[in-house]
Amino acid sequence: MSFSLPVYREPDFSAPALCGAPDAVFAAAPCDGVAPEHYHATTIFPEYFKVGGRWLLACESRMDCVAVLEDGEIHTREFRRLRAGDLVAVGRTEDGRDGIYVHADGFAQEDGGSGELFSFRQGRSRETAYSRDYNQIYDLLRHEREHGFVTWVLGPACTFDHDTREAMSKLIDAGYVSGLLAGNALATHDLEAGYLRTALGQDIYTQRSEPNGHYNHIDTLNRVRLHGSIPAFVEAEGIRDGIMCHCVRQRVPFVLVGSVRDDGPLPEVYADVYEGQDAMRAIVSRSTTVICLATTLHAIATGNMTPSYRVLADGTVRPVYFYSVDISEFAVNKLRDRGSLGVKTIVTNVQDFVVNIQRGLGL
Incomplete structure (x- = not known):
């Protein structure tokens, strides 16, 4: 269909x-x-x-x-x-x-005679069956790759697993990622994985803690700061895999906004929250689909600046699709409670989610 x-x-x-x-x-x-x-x-x-x-x-x-x-x-x-x-x-x-x-019901439509509203106001939990959701996302992403702008909002959990990093990299290379919003941790641990094969000192495939591994993310931060930027680090150190590497190679814009507890941080990280908000808004203002994975604070921040619609250049009004994916029901429900009423939530392990999306798209 x-x-x-x-x-x-x-x-x-x-x-x-x-x-x-x-x-x-x-x-x-x-x-x-x-x-x-x-x-x-x-x-x-x-x-x-x-x-x-x-x-x-x-x-x-x-x-x-x-x-x-x-x-x-x-x-x-x-x-x-x-x-x-x-x-x-x-x-x-x-x-x-x-x-x-x-006008809250502008996208109301018939769905197999059910009269379901587009604005996804339904309870979701760990017991919900998400097979149909995955099929809808596959179709949506194929459409958006040609006609829209897909923004991914990623938490560091997306970098701790070898298969997840590889799957996300394939999505980037295939054009399913138009923009990336994240924090210092996502980028740092992803670059650590590309540089030292660990994330927070653990091997990204076996999950074994390496000797003195707690130094690895700080060493990575220090090295990136020495080179002056993430692209310079990727080039100078011969980084060949990972989310940030593929964003650099494919020229996918990314915005990293810091928090009080950040180490380093990486050179590109916005320390001023309002400058960071402006940079995020510049990406959000182009977005037609937003997918948030395992990052409560960044998901809420993005949700609060994302409208339910977009006015295209020809005057057409289209919906903005917004997904929040987390293993915690609390995390996805908190976003809805904060006013993002159009969000569609999926309660699952985000590492499994990314791999399922990659495979479902035939990559």
């Missing part, structure tokens, strides 16, 4: 509640970084604002931001990016009565 994107259906603006709705009200930001009182906070869903009698769709959304009217368009902006005088939408209703309408 061939994959096809669900058709987006605009709101019925001829309905009395929307046809008779007033124009949205915009108030000036009182100073830099501060929204006016009674500001409207945006969601992950398509949002329309009535301006001059016309309903305008925000080009992109992000939860917990504000809508700014600028040059006749609606822009979603973080509070920290506001400038004094910016015209910010005000109003706390979402049904049109304040000239603001949040």
Whole structure:
């Protein structure tokens, strides 16, 4: 069965509640970084604002931001990016009565007569059967390789196993990875594996701890810093395998954002969280599919800046697919609890997940 994107259906603006709705009200930001009182906070869903009698769709959304009217368009902006005088939408209703309408069901579609909503609001657990999910992901990734932008958000568990690193490398080489978001640990342990065949001092195939292996990730960090960058390290040290190596070779953009506990860190790691957030947002703003593996904090961060839709260059509105995969039910449920209502969760070992995806795609 061939994959096809669900058709987006605009709101019925001829309905009395929307046809008779007033124009949205915009108030000036009182100073830099501060929204006016009674500001409207945006969601992950398509949002329309009535301006001059016309309903305008925000080009992109992000939860917990504000809508700014600028040059006749609606822009979603973080509070920290506001400038004094910016015209910010005000109003706390979402049904049109304040000239603001949040369209949560734009991708509702029939699925074998079940009437299932696209926005995946269903409980998932370790007892859920995921066979159909895997088949959907295979079809989705084949479609996205030609028509979309697939961002992977990886935790360090993806680097501790030989087969997982190899499978992820094949996905990168085959064009199924358009961008990578991660932290210092993912990149460090992956480079350690390529450099010393260990991850956190353990052999990546046998899982045996090597003598003095606890030095290996620090030695790797130190060596990368000596060379000045990850690409320079890969070239100078003759690294031939691994996630970061293949990202460098295939020119896949990656963003590494650090945390308080990071060693080193690697030269490319963003130490300033807002600079890192901006860099992540640049990747997310291009993404049409996001797959998060075994990284609660980075998954929540990415989820909070990912809308449920994307407006393409031709004006078409399409969904953004978002998956969170973790062996912990707590981890995947926490993302949904934080507002990423469109996330589809899979509770499984991420190392098995990556290998299954690679094999399912025939790589």
